[in-house]
Amino acid sequence: MTQTLIRTLAPFRADQVGSLLRPEAIKQTRVQRLSGLISPEQLRDVENQEIKRVVEKQKEIGLKAVTDGEFRRAFWHFDFLENLVGVEPHTPETGLVFHGVNTKPHGIKITGKLDFGNHPMLEHFKFVHALAEDHVAKMAIPSPNMLHARAKVEYEAYNDHELLLNDVAHAYQKAIQAFYEAGCRYLQLDDTSWAIFFSDEGHEKIKANGQDPEKLRALYARALNQAIENKPEDMIITMHICRGNFQSTYMSSGSYDGASETIFSELNVDGLFLEYDDERSGGFEPLRYVNRPDLQVVLGLVTSKFGELEDPDQIKRRIDEASKYLNLSQLCLSPQCGFASTEEGNLLTEMEQWAKLRHVIQIAEEVWN
Numbered sequence: 346m347t348q349t350l351i352r353t354l355a356p357f358r359a360d361q362v363g364s365l366l367r368p369e370a371i372k373q374t375r376v377q378r379l380s381g382l383i384s385p386e387q388l389r390d391v392e393n394q395e396i397k398r399v400v401e402k403q404k405e406i407g408l409k410a411v412t413d414g415e416f417r418r419a420f421w422h423f424d425f426l427e428n429l430v431g432v433e434p435h436t437p438e439t440g441l442v443f444h445g446v447n448t449k450p451h452g453i454k455i456t457g458k459l460d461f462g463n464h465p466m467l468e469h470f471k472f473v474h475a476l477a478e479d480h481v482a483k484m485a486i487p488s489p490n491m492l493h494a495r496a497k498v499e500y501e502a503y504n505d506h507e508l509l510l511n512d513v514a515h516a517y518q519k520a521i522q523a524f525y526e527a528g529c530r531y532l533q534l535d536d537t538s539w540a541i542f543f544s545d546e547g548h549e550k551i552k553a554n555g556q557d558p559e560k561l562r563a564l565y566a567r568a569l570n571q572a573i574e575n576k577p578e579d580m581i582i583t584m585h586i587c588r589g590n591f592q593s594t595y596m597s598s599g600s601y602d603g604a605s606e607t608i609f610s611e612l613n614v615d616g617l618f619l620e621y622d623d624e625r626s627g628g629f630e631p632l633r634y635v636n637r638p639d640l641q642v643v644l645g646l647v648t649s650k651f652g653e654l655e656d657p658d659q660i661k662r663r664i665d666e667a668s669k670y671l672n673l674s675q676l677c678l679s680p681q682c683g684f685a686s687t688e689e690g691n692l693l694t695e696m697e698q699w700a701k702l703r704h705v706i707q708i709a710e711e712v713w714n
Contacts (some may be wrong), residue, residue, distance in 0.1 A: 350713045355581045356616040356643050356677050359709035362585055363533060364421060364683025365414030366690045366698050368395050375419075375688070378667040390418050393472065397455035400476045406699060407706045410483040410531060413473040414685070415598035420451065420493065421686045422487035427453045429516055430460035431571035435497065443594040445657040448687060454497040459512040461519040467471020467527050471591055474528045484529050485683075486520070488536035488584060489513045489572045490565045506556070510568040517572035525577050533583045533618070537574055538565060539608065540588045543599025562607055570613045575678045583643070585677040589627060593650040609634035616641035621663070632670035635643040642671060645681030647705050653699030657708050664712055678709045 352358050356631050374391040377383045397412045403411040418424040427434040433456050438644055440448035466486065474482040493514050494507065503509040524532055541547035542562055551558045571583050586608070589596025601608060601619070608617070609631060621644050632642060644667055646660050660678070684691050684698050693701075 350674055352641075352713075354609075355483070356583055356618070356641050356679075358677050358713045359408065359706040360410055360618075360643055360677055360679040361403075361408060361412070361483075361702060361705070362535075362618060362645070362680060362683040363412045363415060363483060364651070364685045365399055365412070365416070366529035366684050366693075366695050367414075367416060367688050368398075368695070371395050371416055372675050372688065396473060396474060397465070400473060402699065403702075404480055406703050408480070408702065410481045411473065411477050412483050412485065413469060414454075415485070415683070417469050419688045420448075420483070421683070422491050423451055423453055425464075425466055425486045425582055426492050426495070428464050429492070429513075430462045431455055431457040432459070432496065433490070437497075440590070441596070443589055443591045443596050444515050446592055446594055447693040448591055452497060452524070453492075453495060455492070455500045455503055455509070457500055458502075459509070459516045461494075461516040461523065464520065466521070467523055470524060470529055471527050481535060482529065483531045484524060485533040485535055485585070488534040488538065489517045489568050490536060490538040493565075493568075494538040494541075506561075507564060510564050511571070513643055514568045515650070518575055521573065521580070521582070525580050530579060531581045531583075534579070534614070535585045535587065537587045537589055537596065539586050539604055540597040540599065541577040541621065542596065542604040543588070543601065544603065545600065547597065562604055566607050566611050570611075571611060581615045582639075583618060584612065584614045585618035587620055587682050587686075590649070590686040590691070591688055593623060595625065602627060605631035609640075610636045615639070618643040618645060618679060620645045620673070620681040622650070624644060628679075629659050629667040629670050632667060635671050635675070638672075638675070641675055641677055642667075643677040643679045645679055647678070647680045647701055647708075649680040649682050649684045649698075649701065650691050650693075652693035652700070654700060654704050657704070657711070660708050661712060673713070678705050678712070680705060 378388040437452040
């Protein structure tokens with residue numbers, strides 16, 4: 346391969362989604378904190394030490410973008426969303442339903458006008474940014490559409506879905522600027538809401554909620570583009586599209602065809618992290634709708650759900666297949682998702698997790714260098 350295929354900007358040829366398996370030290374300390382046995386400061390000290398350790402490990406194995414592993418979160422999305430102005434946590438009767446297992450009951454509700462204020466994750470980012478040094482500190486937060494998809498609405502004005510999405514987009518404009526001022530140049534928006542458009546079952550759920558799938562898809566695209574329209578020029582914003590990731594299970598299935606023109610032709614993100622680790626995601630044909638030479642597509646061909654390493658030749662063949670629809674210069678490689686979208690984590694060991702990430706790096710070096 347030629348030097349033109351080497352990337353020095355995010356997303357990188359070998360990248361990661363962001364969450365990492367929580368070490369036992371953090372799991373035990375969080376239990377102690379919830380039981381009132383230790384102070385918030387004692388929990389933070391343990392988190393700090395473990396984040397320092399995994400940042401160094403990410404550098405050691407060769408990743409260019411490093412994260413804090415989302416070690417301070419219980420859920421990939423609720424922890425961020427419930428700290429927006431106008432949003433509160435609440436406990437529903439049941440957790441989120443996955444294939445054969447449910448999460449613990451936790452949710453969010455909208456109780457007032459949405460805004461972005463003094464959010465605790467700004468300090469979380471500053472901590473990992475200081476550790477990154479000559480690496481890129483990557484921050485992952487839920488997409489603005491996730492608030493609409495997951496929140497119980499108690500604020501009457503937001504029975505108007507368009508108004509809700511408009512206000513959350515404005516809140517995210519403030520959030521993006523705040524993270525930029527904190528030093529963030531690589532921001533990822535995680536989003537499982539698009540998966541509802543990938544199957545007939547998803548369309549029926551939308552209709553059962555009294556909404557039209559096509560209109561909702563257009564609203565989601567507009568909200569996302571509105572949220573990022575004022576981003577600084579030197580800030581990279583990507584989106585990770587997922588079908589669910591909890592204890593090595595999933596929430597939904599279906600190919601990107603159900604929303605392919607919207608996702609690949611209408612969204613103004615700099616890159617897309619796509620789940621492609623098994624047949625539930627369909628083929629690469631939807632990539633033909635990419636209409637921008639500057640859009641990077643990160644193929645999630647390596648699974649984070651199980652420890653067994655994929656055949657590297659098979660991964661290379663799949664990258665070659667994808668390159669029939671999108672130039673190799675616009676493709677990258679990563680796991681399909683993080684390793685711990687919730688604090689429970691997927692069913693593999695930390696050693697297997699690092700082996701997976703090394704596997705991504707080695708394959709990417711052979712393909713693009």
